[in-house]
Amino acid sequence: MKILVCISKAPDTTAKITFTENNTKFNENGVQFIVNPYDEWYALVRGLELKEANGGTVTVLNVGKADNDPVIRKALAIGADDAVRIDADTVDALYVAKQIANYAKSEGYDMVLCGKETIDYNGSQVAGMVAELMNAPYVSLASKLDVNGNTATIEREIEGGVEVVEVATPFVLSAAKGMAEARIPNMRGIMAARSKPLNVVAAIDASNSTVVKGFSLPPAKSGCKMIDADNVAELVNLLHNEAKVI
């Protein structure tokens, strides 16, 4: 079973979000970067479990520049066999998807596992785009994945419930909570990661379709109105007459 897991780099969930260059660039100063949680906890770990059960390989793929390498090594420490970095700036989602699809098609993977979204741009875009470019089925927000030969059975979240689908390989999936339990890399994994291959390949030409013009921070809340615990009726009054939400 040949499994490709797409990993992106994301700021740590507690990172302070600020911007530079006239609010056009994310300020990376002092920010710690991690593997995007959905990619690591769910997509990668489920990929590893499938490999452990059925044999095969797990390759992690990142589109980015060399400063992503430490984050890629972390995925190797968790257990991926090898890594590929497509050497490119992440211009936009469609650009990244074109790079991933081109690589995945040429290597003949049985499945491409992504996370449900990156926690910086919150796009939920790349995985679906990759599927279309590969002309493959796409199952979004998957919470369970089992594979039997050339058929996968997948559970996905839908409004108020779960849908069970069957797809033929190769397919693309975006992973959400429930697919696996996060693993913590151990010392042996961290040592082994240093000698695992991290292949850098050149990007293909692709144009962008969107441009980030600028960022802004939400206005601060004007302050919380405190109500005495002995006067709960006043809260109900304010919600009804002032905020008009009940």
Added chain:
Amino acid sequence: MSILIYADSNNGTLTKNAFEAANYGGQLAKSTGKNAVALVLGSASGLEELGNYGITKVLHFADAGLDSFDPQKISAVVAEAAKSEGADTIIFAHDYTGKSVAPRLSAKLDAGLVSGAIALPNGNTVKKAVFSGKAFAEIEITTATKIISVLPNALDKVVTGGSAEVVSFSCEIPSTGLKVKEVRKESTELSLTEADIVVSAGRGLKGPENWGMIEELAKVLGAATACSRPVADIGWRPHHEHVGQTGLAIRPNLYFAIGISGAIQHLAGVNGSKVIVVINTDAEAPFFKAADYGIVGDAFEVVPKLIEAIKSL
């Protein structure tokens, strides 16, 4: 030129998010002098109601084959409809359906996509929340065809009171390698992402046996229930109630946070709520900084009083 709105249906009726998308597309059409055309797939009724939001025409593709969900088929149909209507802008709701279909369509048409828009476009530039709601980005779409998915509850509804002409539509549907085997609805309760009011509780409630009052509060308000991550992780509440960075992101009009500290990862999933009420014994709980109304007090005393006060409203 026209604007095509994908209006999702479920069990024969249009979803709340279908009207959210129609509202966005209708307003955009009005300000740009274009026609707003909606596309509805599968058996569904009440389609004329889309006219209330400025939709002038509804394309209805009622073929039963589309009742079961396959994003590859849907994106192919949306692409055909966009072509036949000469649409240069295509609108989805940023919900379970939109998240599956819009990216596929973007790649199919090589059209730029902004997902999770929170405001109408300014020219070709669309505003969306990024960094889990900790910031906003203005993103310009540079391609001729543009795709926007709208974050539910982001835009005030403008009811125009017009009427929409419903016409049938059909086109070829590609065969795909996907089969829907089963659909399980977890509950008949109000769905969390569509609820106007959400009552949420955390570890401060001490144990699952104490959720009775939370459910009752939700009931008197017509609200959905949610919880913090540790509460779902230890199994006090079902996983689908978990909100936050790693759970669901919601934007109700009113969010009650009861016995929840307000960790940054929790806030990331709820900070788009219009009004936040926090009830916590600890006056220093970080959640008060993100709240509009707060009570420092014991949930076991405050919540029952709250239920009584709402009942007598």
